[in-house]
Amino acid sequence: MTVSHITVTGGGEYVVNIGRGMLSQADSFLGPILGPAVNKVLIIHPPTLGAVAAKLREDLRENREVLLAEVPDAENAKRIEVAAFCWQILGQADFTRSDAIIGLGGGAVTDLAGFVAATWLRGVKLIQIPTTVLAMVDASVGGKTGINTTEGKNLVGAFYAPHSVVCDLDVLENLPRNELLAGFAEIVKCGFIADEEILTILEADIDRATDPASNEFQRLIELSVGVKARVVSEDFTEQGQREILNYGHTLGHAIEHAERYTWRHGAAISIGMMYAAELSRMTQNLPDSVVDRQKNILESLTLPTTYKAEAWEHLLGTMKRDKKARGSMLRFVVLRDIAQPTILNVPDTSILYTAYQELTD
Template identity: 80%
Template sequence: MTTTKISVTGGGEYTVSIGRGMLSNPERTFAEALGAGVNKVLIIHPPTMGAVANKLRDQLMGEREVLLAEVPDAENAKRIEVAAFCWQVLGQADFTRSDAVIGLGGGAITDLAGFVAATWLRGVRLVQVPTTVLAMVDASVGGKTGINTAEGKNLVGSFYAPHAVLCDLDVLENLPRNEILAGFAEIVKCGFIAVPEILDIIEADVDVATDPTSDQFKRLIELSVGLKARVVSEDFKENGQREILNYGHTLGHAIEHAERYTWRHGAAISIGMVFAAELSRMTQNLPDEVVERHRRILSSLTLPITYTAEAWEHLLTTMKRDKKSRGSMLRFVVLTAEGKTTILNVPDTSILFTAYQEICA
């Protein structure tokens, strides 16, 4: 299978490579990704990627020194204490600005690795190697980096573009089925906000579409990354168009916070998208069939589409801290039609409560 290369220009030009076998010949792959002059590399990885990280270290050793930093899995990695541990490793190994960090793992790991690379010496070279569907289509592309705080998700971070992103589809073949399906929430999001072809492929045969070995799966990854690349290239620091990528995320992030980050990101975003669709129906006259298409496609992926009624006050409080809020004004990405978005400013939360009733279990 050929490798697809997608160029991103936001925050500095780099390439997202999508294909197979990239990690089986890492010396050739990483020579280009890291670039010249890199003497030391830190691979940040979760325990589940320990074997892959060790193999990668052994294969990259030679002309350069390669260190490993094992960090907690999932959102537990995105804590200031974990970032400080990584900084300590970099400091004790005398990393300079000509050295590099590799983020090997899911979205939380690439978020953390990006934040560590952005903040060490005010920026060292970064290569992202996403190993989940979510990380490939969302977290590793676009230069958003960050960690969580007790008050909410991703409230501390920076915009920092990687030097390269390597999406080796082979690493997905051993992922649990529910992990793959959770990552599809971000793919579905891309379909509803801009690329209807995505929705058609999933509806045609959901089993084939979600099979990492299929051509349709690769096509979905390419379409999703392609959309994000276009948006990020035009609006790197989310001053305008990039906000469309947050469709479903305002409520979704609040649900993640309510669940103490024990839920998969995609599960929370799935509910957030149905909420956003209901809000779009109420405020933008979004057709009923588009709202129902949200429910049908997300349900076919076994993703949740409802949440508990009792959580509303907690969710509202968390949403008011959302990065997209402006003062006391809550802001939501909504659909005016399938594939078309706008920003809804909400001075009165009563309409949010009404929309929320439509997704209550």
Template identity: 60%
Template sequence: MSNTITVSANNPYPVIIGRALLGELAPLLGEKVAKVLVIHPVGLSASAELVKETLEAAGYECLLAGVPDSEDAKRVEVAAFCWTILGQADFTRSDAVIGFGGGSTTDLAGFVAATWLRGVRLIQIPTTLLGMVDASVGGKTGINTSEGKNLVGAFHSPSGVLVDLDALQTLAKNEILAGFAEVVKYGFIADPVILDLIENNLAEATDPSSDVFEEIVSRSIQIKSNVVGVDFKENGLREILNYGHTLGHAIELAERYKWRHGAAISIGMVFVAELARLAGRLPDAVVDRHRSILTALGLPISYPAEKWPQLLATMKRDKKARGANLRFIVLDDLAKPTVMTAPTEEMLFAAFQEITA
């Protein structure tokens, strides 16, 4: 059995959630597509070959592009490598790109699809929890520069997303837990039932074979769908999805993208929770709940004090800033996100002191 959530963005598309979903791939591509480029991390080469065989059996010409793992994929040199393959194979606007991998791979694939001939058909097949609940849904694509994360990108909706939970069965447990940072984010900004499910039975909540896990994934994707359906290009509501990400992205840069995204976002969420508490907006119990849930998931909630000057400088270049003013998504209470604009550097430093190691 599969569950389909329709994302009603600028071009509506289905997110199909279930198990053993490769049979759904050809219908998503449609009959007009002739050639397909599958962009995948080199670590998933064997699995990518199975995708290729499935596509060729359905009558498509399929090429594979193996790219580096994790954030190393999100470089302009890697995008250029993919463009070269598309050009040499004479891909036209009626052909398609598939992103097969984690969030970094789907970000890259989306950017390549958005920029080739100003936009070709895109299918996302995320293979990590982070990719399933966040990166592959919503149409935000991007690559990194030496100055920061996702500073170059485009909005480009996929034609469909296949969330095959079977892909997580061989994923290392720590990779699954890292993906839970984004899941916890959804719980705090929109759906506290997610937090209840995690707290009530941590083992089932983090087991990809369980019904509870599938419910958590579906609830997370539904929130993302609801938000991007209203605000595709981040002109308002979509900003709430950046909860914890301003400091989180700065930490990722400070760590030269060697940290898992979820680990950095976990610290970022505790930081903005402390910021909201200092501003008198968020009750102590909600801040403490951040710490307890993230700690139970094995995610970090502190960072070295001496890194603050570098983190502050990076945040000032963040794409969510407006001129010289920093902006943070904070909570007034559970499921009540709002924007805090231009907090003083003294307040930011004080909040950071609450999370220093």
């Protein structure tokens, strides 16, 4: 078992473990991470990972009580009713501050598990075990937790760092191809905001880059987690530099809301990145070659780069409620060039509409 370790210091120091075979040796690997003081563990998981959760429970229960909480798939998990269901289990089982929660699943589950861990007794130990590309490179790292409301995505949440993150690439072997590729939107984002090596690997051989068994794939996960780790370590609560991680997310989240969260996150963020690139071209003189390069990489991953013309007014209304807005001022992460992100404050929405017209299908 070869595992690489990336240390994150934002919100408290913890390690992101990236490799293969960690869950097949769950008790010997996760046992020391949990520590001897943990007597009870709640594993929060979606229905599709019921068998994996049950196996993990058996592996960990020799010296502790392990409970399971099955929650809905995808964004349906991120509701206050689901969080309350998890709180109820914790209360009935008498979980204390010395016990632990494991988030086993994609980004929605790790967001939910983090929020439950942050709020139960004002904070209990949290282990994140992401099982999608998106969750590995984004949702499980950095301590952002949250649930959705009818008004928008992630409007209720907390900054709460995990105790440890375990990225076992073996769990991706059976991930549906379209879901795996959707997660690559966040990897592409890391390439354009911070690390051009990511883009070079993707362009060299897209098939090997997206093969979970390849060395290139593991390298992309490590590079992307490294980008997030560096940014989060400097700005845990998003007061400054961490905002660059939102490249493509302002419009992307609005599209997710418009589609009632039936779209994969990566698909919406892909369009959001193209929108941010068009804004960058208009306001920062971002070279055409960079915009074209981004579009080519996203399309090589079969990710969408256009959206409906008639959706603009709805999208604009949702963006005005975005948590990154400041009063009536909309804020976007844009690029001066590759690895040169900056923040654009937009008081006049006409420029936003002009950029959007470049995306309409």
